[in-house]
Amino acid sequence: MRATVLVLVETINDYVSILEDQGYELIMAPSPAARAEAIEQHADRIDAVLTRGPLGLTADEMATLPKLRIICVLGAGYENVDLPAAKAHGLTVTNGAGVNASSVADHTLALLLALMRDIPGADASVRRGEWAKTMRPSVAGKRLGIIGLGAVGLAIAKRAALGFDMSVQYHNRSPRDDVDYGYCANPTDLAAVSDILIIATPGGAQTRAIVDAGVLEALGPQGYLVNIARGSVVSTPDLLDALQRQAIAGAALDVFDDEPNVPDALKTLRNVVLTPHVAGLSPEATQDTVKMVERNLTAFFAGEPVLTPVQL
Known part of the structure; x- marks a missing residue:
């Protein structure tokens, strides 16, 4: 079966051949304008949608696509996919949970090192010819708290414990019985026993502003x-207030409430490091996530169980 896939993501251009080689016809719509135009012009052709959590797929869009049967989410998060609507339309939803965990964990440690060692500031001082030297805290041996011990959280914990000799504790919806890390019942208790707090939990209504x-x-x-x-x-107003008052030492952020719009107040602070939601982007991770999409699509259209279903 030659299925038509509406591709809403903007980061897989180098890997679309993985899908095309399996016979899928792709409609590329990586911007809001292209998305609206593609849905209007090709609604009666689209069998599948490839999206990301922040891009999602709305109930109105699903209702406009009479042939739609499956939604594949690139990456773990699916917070802006209307799952009740997907269930009502009898759709299958899949994600890429854990596929890019290594890339995200690498970026997390890079952000942490850049923040605590003030790499951006040191780099800027050398470029200005100032040769400014500042005393910055060591990362090794610190107490690390992780909110969300899924595939990404586990990859971060492994790097922190084995590479930086950190003690690791975590908060999850429930304790895991397959790890030796300490468990805290809520984010506040975890923060109280942590020097560093890393957020690695899914988005959505259940986790909205749990860091306040x-x-x-x-x-x-x-x-x-x-x-x-x-x-x-994370509550952005609360975080801004804490950073401005130096109630915390600093923050490194790869994600924001209204991407790509970042509050100007964050950009002016010296105790932050900001990156444009790129933690999961690497050639290896992107290739693997697109391969997972292909495997899910192929299984689905062959009448077989998908590999990474999202429970509706």
Whole structure:
């Protein structure tokens, strides 16, 4: 069967051959305008949609696509895919949970090192010819707290514990019985026993603003925050207030509430490091995530169970 896939993501151009080689016809729509135009012009041809969590797929869009049968999400998060609507339309939804965990974990440690060692500031001083030297804290031996111990959280914990001799504790919806890391019942308790708090939990209504003023207060003026999950998990007003008052030492952020729009107040702060939601982007991770999409599509259209279903 030659299925038609509407591709809403903007980062897989070098890997579309993985899908095309299996006979899928692709409609590329990587911008809001192209997306609206593609749905309007090709609604009666689209069998599948490839999207990302922040891009999602709305109930109205699903209702406009009479042939749609499956939604594939590139990456783990699917917070803006309307799952009740997908269920009502009898659709299958898949994601790429864990496929890019190594890339995200690498970027997380890179952000942490850049933040705590002030790599951006040191680089800028050399470029200006100032040769400014500042005393910065060591990363080794610190107490690490991770909110969300899924595939990404586990990859971060492994790097931190084995590479930087950190003690690791975590908060999950429930404790895991397959790890030796300490468990905390809530984010506030975790922050209170952490020097560094890393957010690696899925986005969505259940985790919205679970890191708020109370959690940041518990983290304290010597504590650092790294968010590579979703911007919605952290209360941005509370984080801005804590950073401006130096109620925490600093934050490194790869995700934001309204991407690509970043609050100007964040851009002016000296105690932050900002990257444009690129933690999961690497040639290796992107190739693997597209391969997972292909495997899910091929299984689905062959009448077989998909590999990574999202429970509706």
